[in-house]
Amino acid sequence: MEQKDRYIRFDWAVKRLLRNKANFGVLEGFLTVLLGEPIRIVEILESEGNQLNETDKFNRVDIKARNSKDEIIIVEVQNTREIYYLERILFGVAKAITEHIELG
Structure with a gap:
């Protein structure tokens, strides 16, 4: 038997x-x-979450946190090779920015 x-x-x-949260x-x-x-964790996001409707792209960001300067930190947890890793990270950053832009 293979272990x-x-x-x-x-x-x-x-x-x-x-x-x-505990x-x-x-x-x-x-x-x-x-x-x-x-670092203070704001939330742990779903791996394939943040999709508001079926035409939205999936946001694969795993952890959203803030540092001591109250800057948003995005943590991607990944342990396999990803061909489009940079594109995934750029999408995650853009999504975080658009979620925090105020109208004006």
């Missing part, structure tokens, strides 16, 4: 175990150490 990989993958942990401290601590500044 499969028994390790918990980080992307799985973020999307399943750590999406509960566990945000774990993610915030990890991101704070990784980025070298205090």
Whole structure:
């Protein structure tokens, strides 16, 4: 019998175990150490979420956070090769910007 990989993958942990607000401290601590500044998680987004209707593109951003300067930080959790990674990130950034633009 072949033994499969028994390790918990980080992307799985973020999307399943750590999406509960009670566990945000774990993610915030990890991101704070990784980025070298205090990070506050705003929300964990659905992997294929933010689609308002069937013609919208999917936004694959996983974590939306803010730093100590109140700037929005977008965290993409991915552990496989992605041919169109830059395009995905640009779409995620553009989506975040348009969600925070005020009319005027």
